[in-house]
Amino acid sequence: MRAEVKGTKRKRAERAGEEVEDEDNYGSEGEEEDDDDDEERELTPTPAAKKPKKRGRGKQTALMEGGVPKWAADGRVALLEGGGGEDWARLVNIWWAYEKAAKFLGPVSKGEGKRYRPKEVSGWISRARSGGPHPAVTDVYAFAAQWWVWWVSINPAWRERVGDRLAKAGEGDWKSVAQTGPNGMLNVLICLRWWYDTLKNDASEIVKWKEAVDDVEWAMKGIL
Structure with missing residues (x-):
């Protein structure tokens, strides 16, 4: 798990233009950049989809026999x-x-x-x-x-x-x-x-x- 977090930190440092000391400090040897992107997406929670609001002419009460409110x-x-x-x-x-x-x-x-x-x-x-x-x-x-x-x-x-x-x-x-x-x-x-x-x-x-x-x-x- 620590290796995964380090890999993510390495990717962020590279994007910010910061100096990276050593490959092993941020991830496993031979890890590819695409894998870093996948890990970062996995660590970022996906926001829940909002349900669309129902539009109408106002809340109506329960219907009685014959469809009369x-x-x-x-x-x-x-x-x-x-x-x-x-x-x-x-x-x-x-x-x-x-x-x-x-x-x-x-x-x-x-x-x-x-x-x-x-x-x-x-x-x-x-x-x-x-x-x-x-x-x-x-x-x-x-x-x-x-x-x-x-x-x-x-x-x-x-x-x-x-x-x-x-x-x-x-x-x-x-x-x-x-x-x-x-x-x-x-x-x-x-x-x-x-x-x-x-x-x-x-x-x-x-x-x-x-x-x-x-x-x-x-x-x-x-x-x-």
Whole structure:
């Protein structure tokens, strides 16, 4: 083994232009240069090949029966639990058809997303969108106002702003709203679910909630 190391040292010294004292100091007598190259390669570890990174549209959860991702199936159950009336059920069905058309993948593009989004959404996402207890919406009126700020902010600029609301008129690109997948329109709808559940059958406030449902439905129909 010492002879092999010496042979390697001799080769390195020769390459650097240094003086070599004697053949026996670096390797066995009669050893050829090609053998030195082989020994040096053997002593140099070969770096492990890196596995290519997989590219896709984001990690999707396990598929359930019918090829539906768990996040979508659980989300649909969460949206429909507790009622909400025919208008609400129709909006959930429109959302479901939209996700199916996109094969439950997303997002289609990077949207405005988080800037004005209610903080309760982040907590829900951190819990893997579990269907457990609703987030603690301590002030439903502040929550509703924040939802509107967020919803207006992610709508396209061509939708005319009427005060703190939106006009149901015009047409154009829906890219900022047309978001599928677990971080898409599901987040918008789950907020409406929490908003409704926190009202506790307050008739006058439910009317305001229905205005929000109607506006989202108008936008969803435009996207489809």
